[in-house]
Amino acid sequence: MPQLSPPRSPVLAASQIPPPPHPSDRRGLPWLLAILLALTVYRALAIAASGLDLYVDEAQYWTWSQALDWGYFSKPPMIAAVIAGTTAVCGDTALCVKSGALLLYPLTTLLIWAITQRLFGARIAFWTAITFITLPGVALSSAIISTDVPLFLCWAAALYAYLRALDDDRWHWWLAAGLASGLGLLTKYTMGIFAVSVLLHLAISPSLRRHFTNPKLYATMLVAAVVFAPNLVWNAQNGWPTLAHTAQISGLENGVNGGHQGLNWKSFGDFVAGQLGIMGPVLFIAWLVQLAAARGWMRDERYRLLACFALPFLGAITAQSLLGRANANWSAMAYVGGTIFVVARLLEAQRMRLLSAAIALNVVVGALAYHFDVIAHTAGIELTRKNDVLNKRVRGWREYGAALAARQAAHPDAILLGDARDLIAEARFYAGTAGRAMLKWNPRRIPNDYYAMSTTLAGLEGRSFVFVSRDGALPAGMAERFDSAAEIQPIHIAIHRDYALDFHVWHLAGFKGY
Numbered sequence: 001m002p003q004l005s006p007p008r009s010p011v012l013a014a015s016q017i018p019p020p021p022h023p024s025d026r027r028g029l030p031w032l033l034a035i036l037l038a039l040t041v042y043r044a045l046a047i048a049a050s051g052l053d054l055y056v057d058e059a060q061y062w063t064w065s066q067a068l069d070w071g072y073f074s075k076p077p078m079i080a081a082v083i084a085g086t087t088a089v090c091g092d093t094a095l096c097v098k099s100g101a102l103l104l105y106p107l108t109t110l111l112i113w114a115i116t117q118r119l120f121g122a123r124i125a126f127w128t129a130i131t132f133i134t135l136p137g138v139a140l141s142s143a144i145i146s147t148d149v150p151l152f153l154c155w156a157a158a159l160y161a162y163l164r165a166l167d168d169d170r171w172h173w174w175l176a177a178g179l180a181s182g183l184g185l186l187t188k189y190t191m192g193i194f195a196v197s198v199l200l201h202l203a204i205s206p207s208l209r210r211h212f213t214n215p216k217l218y219a220t221m222l223v224a225a226v227v228f229a230p231n232l233v234w235n236a237q238n239g240w241p242t243l244a245h246t247a248q249i250s251g252l253e254n255g256v257n258g259g260h261q262g263l264n265w266k267s268f269g270d271f272v273a274g275q276l277g278i279m280g281p282v283l284f285i286a287w288l289v290q291l292a293a294a295r296g297w298m299r300d301e302r303y304r305l306l307a308c309f310a311l312p313f314l315g316a317i318t319a320q321s322l323l324g325r326a327n328a329n330w331s332a333m334a335y336v337g338g339t340i341f342v343v344a345r346l347l348e349a350q351r352m353r354l355l356s357a358a359i360a361l362n363v364v365v366g367a368l369a370y371h372f373d374v375i376a377h378t379a380g381i382e383l384t385r386k387n388d389v390l391n392k393r394v395r396g397w398r399e400y401g402a403a404l405a406a407r408q409a410a411h412p413d414a415i416l417l418g419d420a421r422d423l424i425a426e427a428r429f430y431a432g433t434a435g436r437a438m439l440k441w442n443p444r445r446i447p448n449d450y451y452a453m454s455t456t457l458a459g460l461e462g463r464s465f466v467f468v469s470r471d472g473a474l475p476a477g478m479a480e481r482f483d484s485a486a487e488i489q490p491i492h493i494a495i496h497r498d499y500a501l502d503f504h505v506w507h508l509a510g511f512k513g514y
Contacts, residue, residue, distance in 0.1 A: 025117065028126035032113060036106040039133060044102050046370040047143050048095050052390065053397040058145050059425035060450060062087070062097050066436070071234035073450040074245045078187035079147050092429075101142045101149045109133045111156035112336060115163060119302045120344050127355065128343040134359055135339065137278030137332060139366030147188045148332050154184030155333045158194055159309055166208065171216060178220035182227025189246060190333065193313045195221070201308035205301065241447060249325075263322045271321035274328020275314075279335055280365065282358035287342040296345075303341060310337035385499040396493040396501045401430020403491040407505050408434040408466045410488075414507065417441055417465040419475060421449040423503070427468075441467065441475065443514045457514065464509045472504050483510025 054062070064072050064080035065087060071077055082100040090096040109129045117125035132138060141148055158180035165173035184191030202208045202217075211217050235242055276284050290297070291311075297303035314334035320326045346355045368375060372390070376383055388395075404427055408416055416431065416438035418424045427435040440451040447453035465482075468491070469475075479485045485508050493501040 027122040052394040056422040070230040174216040178223030181224040185228040306337040
């Protein structure tokens with residue numbers, strides 16, 4: 001964008017933007033740091049007190065962190081590196097596995113503060129940072145280690161570096177943007193939309209089109225490509241599993257609409273409803289209203305920049321939800337630019353009361369999520385299969401791991417074996433030493449998940465196994481591949497009055513080979 005610090009550019013002058021904020025204005029920053037520290041401590045204590053287990057993806061990411069590589073079946077390597085870093089410091093506990101989210105979100109928030117401060121000044125920067133860290137999506141994501149966590153950091157870092165590069169055209173800011181973009185691609189492939197946003201922003205800004213002939217722009221792209229290259233090499237060596245998985249979960253692998261007749265309106269409706277939950281209904285609706293009032297912001301370079309780094313991402317994932325399927329969180333990066341946009345517009349319009357109400361509502365929603373069990377118990381509400389949104393995801397896995405380890409201990413020469421990704425991932429984390437050696441039953445040798453791709457029974461002929469499955473019967477043809485197969489004590493874990501985790505367990509002796 002045009003110069004954001006004196007001297008002012010002709011475009012900024014023409015758009016009647018107030019004088020640029022002074023770069024050293026850090027009013028409110030000490031308060032922000034104190035709030036971030038207090039909020040992080042609170043969230044860590046709440047997570048520890050909840051007693052909830054790792055979600056299956058978290059358990060799988062932890063498995064990856066035990067064997068660092070340049071890629072994995074469903075994701076690039078950054079999430080594994082983050083977990084490896086945190087668990088190296090504080091150990092293999094659920095809280096430590098999750099702690100990357102608790103630590104990285106405050107850093108992302110500070111980058112958002114820095115971006116906003118350069119665009120709008122310290123006051124708007126403070127309230128933008130507070131708004132971002134209390135978004136319901138960020139509050140929930142702070143309790144779950146996922147690829148969105150480091151991707152937020154990389155996206156915000158790349159945007160800040162890009163902003164600084166446009167401000168003074170120094171090599172180190174351009175290269176920093178490339179490095180952050182490359183690391184983002186090593187986190188999640190949707191970081192590639194950042195390049196689309198850059199090109200769009202340069203194209204619609206007449207005073208910036210000169211950068212299309214700026215060698216620093218292309219050096220930035222080269223740096224990003226070089227940083228990302230090891231993952232491409234890994235994919236090529238392993239049959240491109242990550243790209244295939246990405247196409248599969250998007251619902252686009254079987255055609256334009258993933259096999260749907262016409263547009264997938266249900267997926268679209270679920271996706272839009274999810275955006276209300278991620279940003280909070282007040283803020284999301286306010287953002288849409290502000291975007292619709294284009295005459296009020298289109299001539300302002302600051303808002304055009306933010307729109308370029310929010311709308312392509314949101315638009316791409318929205319289109320995907322119509323053509324195939326898209327989870328609500330897949331659009332999360334749009335809320336870096338989106339949050340700055342809506343907060344700045346509200347404050348410049350003197351709508352502090354509306355912003356305060358939005359933040360207060362989001363804080364309440366976050367507290368409800370963190371203290372769901374306590375609030376339900378205090379209110380005398382019995383949790384059931386229907387009203388407990390967590391029951392299938394983060395309850396009972398610790399008990400499952402202990403029970404499975406006990407079954408294996410009764411047959412110490414046996415190797416744990418499973419037929420589903422979640423059963424193996426959770427056992428790897430919760431079933432101790434025996435769980436970490438658990439393998440997947442995969443007689444057709446189809447690499448349809450990480451454990452099918454990374455484990456094999458080759459060379460284990462003659463060995464015995466303890467096999468666990470949700471099904472009440474062995475998979476077709478399995479019994480014939482062993483000398484003997486005997487069902488042993490099943491695993492029953494009561495979660496609620498009307499819901500339990502039930503697994504069948506067999507002792508299989510004398511493996512004959514696939």
